[in-house]
Amino acid sequence: MKKIYTIQVAGVTRELPIVQVNDNLCIASFVILGDTELVCATAPEIVKRLPEVDILVTAEAKGIPLVFEMSRLLKMPKYIVARKSIKPYMNSPIIDEVVSITTQKKQLLCLDEQDAAYIKGKKVAIIDDVISTGDSIQAMERIVESSGGIVAAKAAILAEGEAANRKDIIFLEYLPLFEIE
Numbered sequence: 001m002k003k004i005y006t007i008q009v010a011g012v013t014r015e016l017p018i019v020q021v022n023d024n025l026c027i028a029s030f031v032i033l034g035d036t037e038l039v040c041a042t043a044p045e046i047v048k049r050l051p052e053v054d055i056l057v058t059a060e061a062k063g064i065p066l067v068f069e070m071s072r073l074l075k076m077p078k079y080i081v082a083r084k085s086i087k088p089y090m091n092s093p094i095i096d097e098v099v100s101i102t103t104q105k106k107q108l109l110c111l112d113e114q115d116a117a118y119i120k121g122k123k124v125a126i127i128d129d130v131i132s133t134g135d136s137i138q139a140m141e142r143i144v145e146s147s148g149g150i151v152a153a154k155a156a157i158l159a160e161g162e163a164a165n166r167k168d169i170i171f172l173e174y175l176p177l178f179e180i181e
């Protein structure tokens with residue numbers, strides 16, 4: 001099995017380490033945290049493809065730098081982050097659960113009451129770095145809908161594995177999964 005997968009996205013090339021996530025599967029690890037060059041190259045490409053929306057929503061952690069840069073380009077004064085644990089400073093959070101391909105166990109997804117109120121009645125773009133099983137984006141969709149938001153777009157830098165066949169998401173490039181024989 002190869003140890004590195006090379007990806008080109010928005011004119012940037014990255015060598016991604018291939019890591020095992022369970023007995024049968026490896027992924028090419030795409031970590032945008034700290035990668036200013038990649039975030040700043042990909043954010044305008046996603047912005048170009050978005051319909052008109054009022055607010056961007058992501059889940060911590062890896063989606064955060066991307067929505068920051070996208071909201072800045074869109075001249076939006078804020079963006080919304082669903083957290084993966086309940087913090088003492090949250091009031092009556094909306095709570096859901098998610099199992100992503102990297103984590104493979106249940107994680108919480110929580111949205112503070114104030115953020116939920118901000119989303120209510122607004123056109124929302126749900127943004128993530130990668131869409132793979134789709135579980136994370138689906139949990140965010142449920143949270144946005146329970147807050148009274150209207151999901152107008154779902155977008156990511158990469159679609160991994162079968163997610164690349166989805167017609168309901170916006171993405172820039174395909175990322176393969178690596179099955180172990």
Ligand SMILES: O=P(O)(O)OC[C@H]1O[C@H](OP(=O)(O)OP(=O)(O)O)[C@H](O)[C@@H]1O
Binds near residue numbers: 060129132
């Ligand atoms: O489509 P899915 O199978 O749900 O996978 C996609 C999700 O997995 C990763 O998050 P991760 O669980 O690694 O959390 P992190 O961003 O907090 O590191 C990624 O940032 C997406 O949110």
Ligand SMILES: Nc1ncnc2[nH]cnc12
Binds near residue numbers: 028175
């Ligand atoms: N290949 C990948 N690298 C990092 N996070 C991910 N989440 C889903 N697929 C991923």
